[in-house]
Amino acid sequence: MTISNTTDTRSDQQWPALAAAAVTVLLWASAFVSIRSAGDAYSPGALALGRLLTGTLALGAISLIRRVGLPARAAWPGIISSGVLWFGLYMVALNWGEQQVDAGTAAMVVNIGPILIALLSSKLLGEGLPRPLLAGMAVSFGGAVVVGLSMSGSGGSSVLGVLLCVLAAVSYATGVVSQKPALGHAGALQVTTFGCLIGTVACLPFTGALVSEAADAPLSATLNVVYLGLFPTALAFTTWAFALARTTAGKMGSTTYVVPALVVLMSWLFLDEVPGLLTLAGGALCLAGVGVSRRRPRPAPTTVVAVSQPTTAPREEPSPTD
Template sequence: MTTTPDPTTTPSGPRDWRAPAAACTTVLLWASAFVSIRSAGEAYSPGALALGRLLTGSLALGALLLLRREGIPPRAAWPGILKSGLLWFGLYMVLLNWGEQQVDAGTAAMVVNIGPLLIALLGARMLGEALSGRLLTGMAVSFAGAAVVGLSMSGHGRASVLGVVLCLLAAVACALGVVGQKPALQYGSALQITTFGCLVGAVGCLPFAGALVSDVAEAPLSATLNMVYLGLFPTALAFTTWAYALARTTAGRMGATTYAVPALVVLMSWLLLDEVPAPLTVGGGLLCLAGVAVSRLRTRTGLTRKNAAQPVEGSRHGAQRQGTGRS
């Protein structure tokens, strides 16, 4: 049986920049989501905001899926779709929305940013991914930067214990969802896995339908537009580009990439909200970016073929790309 080498581990030849570009798109849009969540959260309850966001994302993704005629993923992809849909699209969004209503943005950023560490550890434990020294070093540097950003942006009031616990649970749900999604990408395309994961999350949030109807009737237009934006871009587009990139690297490396989010949030607040960051905040943001750069560097030996992830563009050809040895 011939094994096709993973493009992310081949030391020679031109590098394919599509996956890094997809990862950058995801990080940029997820950073913008923090601003929109804070704004829409003033008019929408946590569950209603999550449901509205997921319904918007599901409609957009479903329309695109029909246009591309990709169809329903095979049965083998559904365990991962259900895990990521319930834990990441559903539970994580509700917990994050609720947590951000209880604590300031700085505290939320510090607590939620244990997520990449959990992703790397769970990826090593459950997926057999390698934990290189460079990855761990980069994550440590980025985590230190995220802590500095969080401390510099924290308000003077006491952080809510409930808010901290909610953000912690959100990070755990995110990590479990990412690790659950990774195997599903062997059998379906990024668009398929994201579309049905988003739909599963929306179904899981249906108990908040009554609250959503009530909030839509009373919320200002700006808050509703923020909710729609969250569904179209940080959800529909960003989760699809995330899945595309995740299919071409390890969960640990993708998780480390999200450490760039705090730095981008600082920059966006500066440019869009005219909030001039303190020198300590800028320093923390630079640490975040430096850590991401270290964690994304490739070694000569790369990952072992055992841990390499093969990209799959469609469910129809997924089994063929995995080799004839798959039963």
């Protein structure tokens, strides 16, 4: 009997996706700081258009250099849906919502997005809802609520602002679930480039506001718009698509719960906003929940058993007395 154990290499194969997801959440966290800096000089629509236009130009140049062609026809429904809903509507709604409510309330409401992603991907993509994902998302959402409550100001919320944040969460979740099938027919760079282009076209009605506001905006605000387009949009959305193509939408959505914890840290480092103990505890819960959601049961080693063939007994010769 021969017994051999085969090691599971899936964890090694997931490292590129995890690295790409880490780049995404780090840059998206930095976007909140830049949006806050640019939001005083740019209106929500103009800020979204300026960000998307910068991202489209950068991605278009990279696509031309790498000679990336048009996506396959089967990828276009997902690209158009994610471009309109996620690149376009989400950014405008989020920018507008954050001007109507305090940052804590916005963080709590927008963070229903990953929960919606898990539910939609289970229903529409058949991904299922494994227990570690549900448990981790519950812990992370609790952490996001703690962060939001600790950062909420009194009287700083409005019904309109809450509704805009809900709209941002729904459009974000729907856009992600729409993007997932498109990645089965086109590459991450293709899906991101043309999705960003679709979002830019959807935001063209804000062209007049962008032109007039850019003429009066301070250089620092305009540089923040350029940064938002190059890094949290062009780079981070591409690394997101790369990671999403290699894992489930539910797991990728849960990964974004790292963002509130990173925003707290970056606000502390760059804006001198010292977080309280409750905020730090909420950030720690967000990180712990992401860790739980990414776990999977350790697979049992595969055992191969080689069974030796039975030997044929020698045929007995009849005795002379038979």
